[in-house]
Amino acid sequence: MLTTNGSTTLREDIEVPLNLPFTLSQLQLMEAIARTGNFTKAADQLFISQPTASQRVHHLERDLDVTLFYRSHQKVQLTHSGEILLGYCHRILGLCQDAQKALLEQKNLEAGNLVIGASTTLGSYLLPRLIGHYRQLYPQTPVQLQISTTPQICQGIADGQTDIAIVEGHIPFKLRELTQVTMESEEPIVLILPSSHPFTSIRSIGVQDLYKLKFIVLDSQHPHDSVIDPDLVIGDVDLERLQPDMSFGSLEAIKNAVQFGLGAAFVPSMSIQKELELGLLHQVDIQNLRIRQKISVLESLKHCRPSSTDLFQKQILKSYFHSSIDEQSDAIAS
Known part of the structure; x- marks a missing residue:
């Protein structure tokens, strides 16, 4: 059982049918006619024909059993009953707009x-x-x-x-x-070297040149004896011949170590854009070898x-x- 703020009680099992003698489209039309003073202008604003507008008003007056408008060749005016209903039109349509706005705000909040x-x-x-x-x-x-x-x-x-x-x-x-x-x-994994390394003077190196480098690896992802994940490599290279020399706990530490000449490293391309622009590191291409994550x-x-x-x-x-x-x-x- 539901109880209102007053003494009235409402039973949950009683259904109250809402048989209204008007629709929202009829109320919108009435508001437009009252605002423009003309059936044709109101119909144009609502994108309906003038006969359709006249028919909707006729049905509304019939169902309410009142006359809402005084009609003349010059202008359409509201009757006293029309003035009363117009006040409720403003309130009902205003509530509809408020409901739409509230739902849109909630949607934007969730978004x-x-x-x-x-x-x-x-x-x-x-x-x-x-x-x-x-x-x-x-x-x-x-x-x-x-x-x-x-x-x-x-x-x-x-x-x-x-x-x-x-x-x-x-x-x-x-x-x-x-x-x-x-x-x-896929994100490219690239080879970086100190800016002072001899390989920086050439555009690309061969796979055999990799075997001459000392590599710095990330100890949280690769064991100390592995330089790069074999699943990422496309090309003919003997990964066991790559020489891991040091391991660090973060990518930033690895980049700093390479920058100060402690070795070479494979790192994600997205992680070195700033260092490349500043000339702190050098990226070297490897012939016939691609590494992708x-x-x-x-x-x-x-x-x-x-x-x-x-x-x-x-x-x-x-x-x-x-x-x-x-x-x-x-x-x-x-």
């Missing part, structure tokens, strides 16, 4: 809450730029960026704690049935996501991934 997950390299070097583009389009929308390992980010998507994720490498097998990949691309955009299969996810994907990620694919095609062609 703004965006939780993005990213694996370490992507979260550090790619996502700030992409989120910057997104905030230019939607400056009021709150965005949260979660950076962690690929398995942890994938788990966040599966659990519904993250709306969308961009990860590198393989998605854990146990999470594949709970997630879906919506886009894929797969990048995937991930969403949950079971959890609902806000509309902001689709906006971010269509307006930001789609553009980035398409341009990335075009660059890869140009590189292969050249």
Whole structure:
């Protein structure tokens, strides 16, 4: 049983039929006629014909059993009953506009809450730029960026704690049935050397030249005796002949070590753009050898996501991934 603020009680099992003698379209028409003082002008504003407008008013007056307008050749005027109904027209149509506005504001609020997950390299070097583009389009929308390992980010998507994720490498097998990949691309892994190294004077080196270098590796991803993941390499190279010399705990530490002449390293291309522009590092091409890391955009299969996810994907990620694919095609062609 429901109780109002007063003493009146309403029973939940009683259905009160709402048989109104008018429709919203009739109220809109009445408001337009009262505003313009003319059936034809009101019909034009509502994109209906004048006969249709006259018929709707006739049906409204019939169902209400009142006369709403005084009609003359010069002008249409409201009767006293028409004045009363017009006041309610303004209130009813105003409430309809308020309801529409409230729902739109709620939709925009939901669209703004965006939780993005990213694996370490992507979260550090790619996502700030992409989120910057997104905030230019939607400056009021709150965005949260979660950076962690690929398995942890994938788990966040599966659990519904993250709306969308961009990860590198393989998605854990146990999470594949709970997630879906919506886009894929590849990020080049490139060879960097100190700016003072002799190889910087030549455009590209051969595979045999790699065996002469001392490499710095990331100890959190590769064992000390492995320079690069074999699954990323396309080309004829003996990875066992590559010489790992030192390992560091972060990509930034590796770049600094190379900069100060401690060795060479394979790093994601996106992570060294600033250093290349400043001349702190040198990137060297390797003949007949390509190293690529797969990048995937991930969403949950079971959890609902806000509309902001689709906006971010269509307006930001789609553009980035398409341009990335075009660059890869140009590189292969050249």
